[in-house]
Amino acid sequence: MSKHYLDLSDVGMRFATPTGWFEALVNVNLKIAKGEFISLIGHSGCGKSTVLNLVAGLNEATSGGIILDGREVAGPGPERAVVFQNHALLPWLSVYENVELAVRQVMKGASKAQIAEKVRYYLSLVQMDHALDKKPHEISGGMKQRVGIARALSMSPKVLLMDEPFGALDALTRAHLQDALMEIQAELNNTVIMITHDVDEAVLLSDRIVMMTNGPAASVGEILDITLPRPRNRVALADDPEYHKLRQCVLSFLYEKHSKVTPLKKPKAESRAAVA
Numbered sequence: 587m588s589k590h591y592l593d594l595s596d597v598g599m600r601f602a603t604p605t606g607w608f609e610a611l612v613n614v615n616l617k618i619a620k621g622e623f624i625s626l627i628g629h630s631g632c633g634k635s636t637v638l639n640l641v642a643g644l645n646e647a648t649s650g651g652i653i654l655d656g657r658e659v660a661g662p663g664p665e666r667a668v669v670f671q672n673h674a675l676l677p678w679l680s681v682y683e684n685v686e687l688a689v690r691q692v693m694k695g696a697s698k699a700q701i702a703e704k705v706r707y708y709l710s711l712v713q714m715d716h717a718l719d720k721k722p723h724e725i726s727g728g729m730k731q732r733v734g735i736a737r738a739l740s741m742s743p744k745v746l747l748m749d750e751p752f753g754a755l756d757a758l759t760r761a762h763l764q765d766a767l768m769e770i771q772a773e774l775n776n777t778v779i780m781i782t783h784d785v786d787e788a789v790l791l792s793d794r795i796v797m798m799t800n801g802p803a804a805s806v807g808e809i810l811d812i813t814l815p816r817p818r819n820r821v822a823l824a825d826d827p828e829y830h831k832l833r834q835c836v837l838s839f840l841y842e843k844h845s846k847v848t849p850l851k852k853p854k855a856e857s858r859a860a861v862a
C-alpha cells in the first residue's frame with residue numbers, strides 16, 4: 587500500500603503573537619496511505635489540532651507543504667471533512683436537513699430522490715435513520731455526534747479529520763460510537779486522521795498511532811504500527827498480550843520519554859515530619 591496518498595512534508599507552523607512568533611510545529615513529516623486510520627496523540631498544547639487544521643486547509647503552513655491525492659492542499663474543501671468534539675450541527679435544521687445540506691454541496695445537480703437516498707444511507711450507517719425529523723436539541727450528545735459523522739461521511743471525503751470526536755461523551759456512549767466507527771471504516775475504508783487523548787481508543791481504532799513531542803516546536807516523535815487483526819473486539823482485546831504491549835508503548839512515550847509532569851515542590855522539613 588503506497589503511503590503517499592496524503593503527504594505532509596517538512597511542515598512547520600508559527601503563529602504571530604503579541605510577544606513575537608510562536609513556533610508551534612517544526613518539520614512534521616507524515617505519509618499516510620489511502621484507507622489508513624491514523625490517530626494523533628500527544629500532550630495538551632503539542633500541536634495536534636494545528637496539524638489537523640493544516641490538513642483541513644483552515645490554516646496555511648508557514649513552511650513545507652501538504653499533498654492530498656496529488657494535489658497541494660490550499661484552503662478548505664469538501665474532500666476533507668472535519669468532525670469536531672462538539673458536534674457543530676445547525677440547530678434550526680432537522681437531523682435529515684443537516685446531512686442534506688452537506689450532500690447538496692457535493693452532489694450539485696442531483697435529483698431530490700438521489701440526494702434523499704444518500705442522506706438516508708449515511709444516517710442509517712450511524713443508526714440515526716429513526717430520527718430524521720428531530721432537531722439537534724431533541725437528541726442526545728452521542729446522537730448529535732453520530733449525525734456529525736454521517737454529515738462528514740456523506741460528502742465522501744478523501745480524508746475524514748476528527749478532532750477528539752468522542753471526547754465529550756460518557757464512557758458507554760463513547761464505546762458504542764467507537765464500535766460504530768470501526769464498522770463504518772470496515773465498510774467504507776475511509777482515510778482518517780483522528781486526534782485523541784485516549785490511549786485505549788487510539789490502539790483500538792488505529793492502523794498507526796502518531797505520537798507527537800511536546801511543544802513549542804513540536805514534531806512527530808514516534809509512529810507505532812498497530813498490527814492487531816481486524817475486526818477488533820474490545821472485550822477480547824482486554825486479554826490480548828499484544829494489545830497491552832502496544833498500549834504500554836504509547837504510555838511509555840507519553841509519561842516516560844516525553845512526560846509533561848512538572849515535579850512537585852519538595853515539602854518543607856516540618857510538613858515532611860507531619861506526614862511521617
Ligand SMILES: Nc1ncnc2c1ncn2[C@@H]1O[C@H](COP(=O)(O)OP(=O)(O)OP(=O)(O)O)[C@@H](O)[C@H]1O
Nearest residue numbers: 601603608610629630631632633634635636637801
Ligand atoms: N492562532 C494561534 N495563535 C497563537 N498560538 C496558537 C494558535 N493556535 C494554536 N496556538 C498554539 O500552538 C500550540 C499548539 O496548539 P494546538 O491547539 O494545536 O494543540 P493541541 O495539541 O491540539 O492541544 P489540546 O490537546 O489541548 O487540544 C499551543 O501552544 C497553542 O497555544
